Amino acid sequence: MNEAAAIALNRAWSARNELYLELFGSHTASWPSRYSSPNPPEFGSPEANHLNLASTLGRNISEDDIAILIYAPHEKSRDWTYVTSGLSNPWFGQLDNEVSGFGCELVIKSKERAHWPIRLLKRLAYYILSYSGTLSPGVMLELDTPLFRTKKSSLAGVLVWYVDEAPDCLYQLPSGPFGIFSIIGITEAENEFVRTTEKYGCWCMQEILRRCGFGQTTLPTRENLINNEKTNDIVAACCAYAENFAALENG
Secondary structure (H helix, E strand, C coil): CCHHHHHHHHHHHHHHHHHHHHHHCCCCEEECCCCCCCCHHHCCCCCCCCCCHHHHCCCCCCHHHCEEEEECCECCECCEEEEEECCCCCCCCCCCCCCCCCCEEEEEEECCCCCHHHHHHHHHHHHHHHHCCCCCCCCEEECCCCCCCCCCCCEEEEEEEECCCCCCCCEEECCEEEEEEEEEEEEHHHHHHHHHCHHHHHHHHHHHHHHCCCCCECCCCCCCCCCCCCCHHHHHHHHHHHHHHHHHHCC
C-alpha cells in the first residue's frame, strides 16, 4: 500500500469516526477491543492496530478487517447498537469513485448486549467482501443457516433499511459517499411477504414492525407478524397505504 493510499484511508477513518460520534455518541466497546486511527507512520510496526493496513497489500480484505463499534442505550436510543466501521474504507486508495469502499456501513439494534449482532455483522461483511458487492435499503436476504443459536427463534432472514439515526441517504467521506443502513431480522413468512408484495414489500415490512412496536430492533424470540390474528389489521393498513401511494405515483 503506497503512502497516498494510506493517507486516504486514514482521512476516511477520521471523517467517519466524527460522523459516528455525531450520530451515535461515544461507543462503549468495540470488536476487536482495540480501535484506533490507522496512523500511516505506524504501518508495518508491531504496534499497528487491528486494521494492520500494511499487511492488506497483496491479499484480500476479510471480515476480520472490519471493526464493530458497540453503543450502550442512552437518552436517544433504548437499544444496544452495533455499527460496522470499515466497509466504506477506500482500502486501495481509490478516489473520485461513485462510493467510498463498498459504499455502506451496517447497523444492528438489540434489546440486550449480546454477541449475536457481532456474528451477524461479520457474516454480512463476509458476504459483501466475498462478492465485491454492497447492501442497500430495499434488499431482503434469506440466510442459509439460522440467525440465532436458539430453537426459540423463528427469524430466518434480514431486511435492509435506512437507519433511524442516520436518515440521510448518503454521507460524505473524503474518499466518496457511503450509506448507513439498518439490518433487521425477519421470519420466513415475512420473507415471503416481502417477496410477494412487489416494489413496496420492504417498506411495508418496516412499517409493520414499527406499528407493532419493534421498530428497527431485532428481537430473536419475537413471533411472526404475518398471518397473525393480532397483527392482520396492521398488515392490511400498511399494504393499503403502499397501494394508494403506488397509484398516485403512477398517475
